[in-house]
Every structure is written in C-alpha cells, then in structure tokens.
Amino acid sequence: MTEQMTPREELTLLRPAPRRMLADEVYEILRESLISQRIPPGARLNLDRLARELHVSNTPVRQALSRLEADGLVQKEPYVGFTASPLLDSRTIEQLYDLRLLIEPTNAERAASAVAREGVDELTAICVGADALLAESSAEHAEALGAADMEFHVSIARSAGNDVITAHLHEVLTQMSRYTLYTSDDAAHLAWAEHRTILDAIDASDSGAATEAMRQHLRRGLHRVQDLVN
Amino acid sequence: MTEQMTPREELTLLRPAPRRMLADEVYEILRESLISQRIPPGARLNLDRLARELHVSNTPVRQALSRLEADGLVQKEPYVGFTASPLLDSRTIEQLYDLRLLIEPTNAERAASAVAREGVDELTAICVGADALLAESSAEHAEALGAADMEFHVSIARSAGNDVITAHLHEVLTQMSRYTLYTSDDAAHLAWAEHRTILDAIDASDSGAATEAMRQHLRRGLHRVQDLVN
DNA sequence: GCTGGAAACTTCGTACACGATTCTGCTAGC
DNA sequence: GCTAGCAGAATCGTGTACGAAGTTTCCAGC
Numbered sequence: 001m002t003e004q005m006t007p008r009e010e011l012t013l014l015r016p017a018p019r020r021m022l023a024d025e026v027y028e029i030l031r032e033s034l035i036s037q038r039i040p041p042g043a044r045l046n047l048d049r050l051a052r053e054l055h056v057s058n059t060p061v062r063q064a065l066s067r068l069e070a071d072g073l074v075q076k077e078p079y080v081g082f083t084a085s086p087l088l089d090s091r092t093i094e095q096l097y098d099l100r101l102l103i104e105p106t107n108a109e110r111a112a113s114a115v116a117r118e119g120v121d122e123l124t125a126i127c128v129g130a131d132a133l134l135a136e137s138s139a140e141h142a143e144a145l146g147a148a149d150m151e152f153h154v155s156i157a158r159s160a161g162n163d164v165i166t167a168h169l170h171e172v173l174t175q176m177s178r179y180t181l182y183t184s185d186d187a188a189h190l191a192w193a194e195h196r197t198i199l200d201a202i203d204a205s206d207s208g209a210a211t212e213a214m215r216q217h218l219r220r221g222l223h224r225v226q227d228l229v230n
Numbered sequence: 231m232t233e234q235m236t237p238r239e240e241l242t243l244l245r246p247a248p249r250r251m252l253a254d255e256v257y258e259i260l261r262e263s264l265i266s267q268r269i270p271p272g273a274r275l276n277l278d279r280l281a282r283e284l285h286v287s288n289t290p291v292r293q294a295l296s297r298l299e300a301d302g303l304v305q306k307e308p309y310v311g312f313t314a315s316p317l318l319d320s321r322t323i324e325q326l327y328d329l330r331l332l333i334e335p336t337n338a339e340r341a342a343s344a345v346a347r348e349g350v351d352e353l354t355a356i357c358v359g360a361d362a363l364l365a366e367s368s369a370e371h372a373e374a375l376g377a378a379d380m381e382f383h384v385s386i387a388r389s390a391g392n393d394v395i396t397a398h399l400h401e402v403l404t405q406m407s408r409y410t411l412y413t414s415d416d417a418a419h420l421a422w423a424e425h426r427t428i429l430d431a432i433d434a435s436d437s438g439a440a441t442e443a444m445r446q447h448l449r450r451g452l453h454r455v456q457d458l459v460n
Numbered sequence: 461g462c463t464g465g466a467a468a469c470t471t472c473g474t475a476c477a478c479g480a481t482t483c484t485g486c487t488a489g490c
Numbered sequence: 491g492c493t494a495g496c497a498g499a500a501t502c503g504t505g506t507a508c509g510a511a512g513t514t515t516c517c518a519g520c
Contacts, residue, residue, distance in 0.1 A: 021308050021504070047471065057506050058471090059289075066293060070300040078251050079471060079512050095394040102333050102395075164325040165332075168398055251472070277503065287474045288503090309480050309503060 027064035034073045035177045045082040072175045097222040108214035110160035112207035119159030123199050126152050138188035145182040187224045253293035264303045265407045275312040302405045327452040338444035340390035342437035349389030353429050356382050368418035375412040417454045
C-alpha cells in the first residue's frame with residue numbers, strides 16, 4: 001500500500017460514514033426549526049411547499065419528516081399530512097420527568113463512581129460554556145443553553161457507561177427540547193447552579209450526593225416547567 | 231347531529247385512524263420476518279428485489295425500512311443499503327436488561343398499587359393463553375410466546391399508568407424480540423412461572439412482592455439469555 | 461341552515477434518470 | 491506465473507417527475 005493517496009481516499013478514512021444525503025440536510029433544518037418553534041406547534045407541514053422552499057424534491061422531505069415523526073417532533077396522519085407536534089400537556093411532561101427520575105439519578109451515581117477523568121472534563125467544559133452564555137443574556141442564548149442542557153445530561157449518561165440508556169435519554173430530552181425554560185432568567189441561573197452542584201458531586205466521586213443532587217434538580221425542573229405551562 | 235350516519239362515517243368513528251398505507255403492510259411483513267429471523271441477521275436487504283417480491287414499488291419499501299431502522303431492527307449505510315441488524319452482543323444485552331431493571335420493577339410496584347381491575351384481567355388472559363401454548367409445544371409456538379412475553383411486560387407498564395415509559399419499554403422489548411429464548415423448553419416454563427408469580431403479587435396488591443418478583447424475573451432472564459449466547 | 465356532490469388540493473405510489481458504490485476482468489510489474 | 495492496481499461495467503440506492511387515490515373545501519340545491 002502506498003502512503004500517497006487521493007484526497008477522496010483520505011476523507012473516506014477520516015470520516016468512516018458521514019456521507020450526507022439530501023434528506024439529512026433537510027432533517028437538520030426542519031429539526032432546528034421545530035425545536036426553536038420557528039415552525040409553531042400544530043402547524044401543518046405542506047410537502048410540496050417545503051420541497052420548493054428547500055429546493056429539493058418531495059422524497060427527501062418525506063424521509064426527513066418520517067425521521068422527525070420517530071423523534072416525536074411531528075405527527076403524521078395518513079393521506080392527510082404531517083403537522084408539527086402540539087406542545088406537551090402537563091400530564092405528558094410529568095410522565096417524561098417521571099421516567100427521567102427513574103434513570104438519571106442512577107446515571108449520576110454511576111458517573112460519580114466511574115474513574116474516567118475525561119467525563120468530568122467534558123462536563124466542566126459544558127458548564128463553563130453555559131456560564132459564559134448566562135453572563136451575557138439567557139434570553140438571547142436560550143437555544144444554545146437548551147442544547148447545552150441536553151449535552152450535560154447526555155454526557156453524564158455516557159459517563160455512566162450504558163449506551164442503551166444514553167440513547168433512550170437522548171430521545172426523552174429531544175421530546176422535551178422545546179421546553180428550554182431558559183426564557184426565564186431566574187430559571188436559567190437556578191438550573192445551571194444545580195448542574196454545578198451535580199458536577200461537583202461527581203468530581204468528588206460522592207455517588208450519594210450526585211444521586212440526590214440529580215433527583216432534586218429534576219424535581220425542581222419539573223416545577224419550573226409546570227410554572228411556565230400553567 | 232343526526233343519529234343516522236353512513237357506514238363510512240361509522241367506520242371512521244370506530245377506527246380513529248387505521249387508514250393503512252402500503253408502507254404499513256410492508257413494515258409489518260418485514261418486521262415479522264426480521265423478528266422470526268426468516269431474514270437472518272446481517273443479511274443485505276435489496277430494495278428492488280423486496281419491492282418485486284412484495285409487488286409494490288420501492289418507495290413503500292424505503293419507508294418501511296426507515297421505520298425499522300428507528301426500531302433498531304435494520305441498519306442503513308448511505309449509498310450502500312440496508313442490512314438486517316446483527317445479533318446483539320453480550321454487552322448490549324446486559325445494557326438492555328440494565329435499563330429494564332431501572333424501570334420495570336417500579337412498573338410492577340405501581341401496577342400492584344393501582345386499583346384498576348381490567349389491568350389484572352388483561353394480564354391473566356395473557357398468562358392463560360401462554361399456558362395453553364406451553365402445554366402443546368414451546369418450540370413450535372416460540373414466536374407467539376415471544377409476542378405474549380412482550381405483551382405481558384407492556385401490559386404491566388400500561389397498568390402503571392405512564393404512557394411515556396410504556397412506549398420506551400416497547401422499544402426496548404422490540405430490540406430484544408429476536409431473543410425469544412423460547413427455543414428452550416425449560417427456559418420457557420421457568421419464565422412463565424415467574425410471570426405467574428408477578429401476576430399473583432399484582433393481583434394481591436402486594437407492591438413489595440411485585441417489585442421483587444419483577445427484579446428476580448429480569449435477573450434470571452438475563453442469565454437465560456446469556457447462557458444462550460455463550 | 462343543512463345535505464349532497466363535485467372540484468381543488470395534497471398525499472401516496474409508480475416509473476425512470478442520475479450518481480455513487482462495488483464487482484469483474486484486464487494490464488502492468490515483480 | 492502470480493499479485494497489485496486500475497479501468498470499465500454492472501448493480502443498487504438516491505432523487506425527480508408524474509399519475510393515482512384520498513381528503514378537504516366549497517357551492518348548488520333543497
């Protein structure tokens with residue numbers, strides 16, 4: 001094998017399978033539009049219009065919408081079309097937090113027990129980044145803060161070492177992602193203070209404290225969201 | 231509003247949205263073929279050939295395969311194609327059971343605490359049906375027993391009253407569905423005896439016993455699957 | 461004001477063109 | 491003679507365009 005290779009081959013080696021299709025691009029665009037509510041909940045999604053606006057055919061749009069349906073961000077009715085999922089009702093929000101309370105305290109406990117240094121570094125980086133955004137304006141960076149929140153919790157799940165749980169938590173957080181709750185300045189600062197508490201407990205390898213900190217964070221988060229909804 | 235309505239409207243009321251599309255049919259067929267391993271793990275799924283065999287065009291097949299990818303039953307590589315997901319490795323199986331241990335004991339506890347009669351009736355019906363199959367031949371009805379197993383656990387989740395958790399458990403069980411483990415006669419009888427223990431505890435509203443019975447059932451189930459894999 | 465039905469619109473399915481990938485077979489070099 | 495490398499062809503997935511099927515809307519008629 002020669003050491004010299006074409007640029008194409010180099011790229012192939014560097015990125016094992018990130019060959020993006022058109023549908024992937026459409027998916028990303030629509031996903032962001034839905035989470036940011038630039039496409040409002042309940043809005044009907046016309047296939048042809050989306051295709052025209054994005055300068056593609058309807059097949060990639062259909063594929064993207066199917067994936068978004070699996071994510072729970074859009075709903076489909078056969079022969080009628082897709083609509084942006086309505087905002088979650090208070091009952092569903094409770095149920096989502098209920099599930100999170102079953103798995104995330106254990107994630108925190110295991111992350112605290114784990115020896116991996118890199119996990120703590122990643123969490124620290126996320127918190128530092130969020131603090132920088134908070135120092136400016138939580139309202140302006142609501143979207144970025146929401147993404148950072150998701151990363152924080154997913155990162156803990158990764159540190160806990162169970163990929164299946166990580167994937168399912170990712171799904172749950174995706175469904176909740178429109179409730180960034182960082183529209184309120186108070187809520188944003190409170191939430192990230194609680195994140196810091198969790199991080200400190202994990203850093204100190206205090207699994208008991210990590211568990212309890214996560215449990216409290218989730219309970220308080222539920223109350224914050226409920227205050228917003230009602 | 232008149233009491234008289236057309237047959238069409240009656241049907242619409244009876245079935246809220248079961249307007250089946252071609253893609254749904256294809257999905258069902260492929261899903262069953264994959265779970266039963268009539269399509270073996272790792273097999274490449276040719277789009278055109280499937281379309282020809284099922285007498286449809288490739289669009290419905292593509293849609294069905296996309297949904298199956300979300301279920302984890304097939305994997306896709308862009309510009310290459312779909313392949314039936316390989317059999318789960320021992321580590322992933324452990325992780326799946328790990329997640330089940332986080333949520334299912336609580337499901338059993340809540341189902342036992344719930345007052346709903348119908349939940350217990352449904353569970354009883356499932357167990358009676360399974361016993362009938364077991365009395366004949368567990369090997370011959372391996373597929374039906376696997377489906378009944380899934381229904382049993384999902385039914386408990388429903389009784390526990392959290393739809394979000396029920397949906398996620400359904401996903402987890404789908405991924406495990408190729409490990410029906412009812413190929414072994416012993417394992418089948420053991421598993422359904424444990425199911426009966428759980429049912430009895432729920433029927434007696436003994437939430438502590440239900441929790442513990444579920445926990446033991448899952449631990450033993452993991453060992454049975456591991457014995458099969460190794 | 462209500463019912464019935466037709467037109468308009470949208471989605472669903474088919475057929476085909478394009479492009480990427482993979483396989484085959486040939487050639488060059490050892 | 492054998493292997494590595496490369497070019498061409500066949501294969502298969504992706505995207506486009508169009509026709510078929512179903513739903514919604516609107517208007518005429520009662």
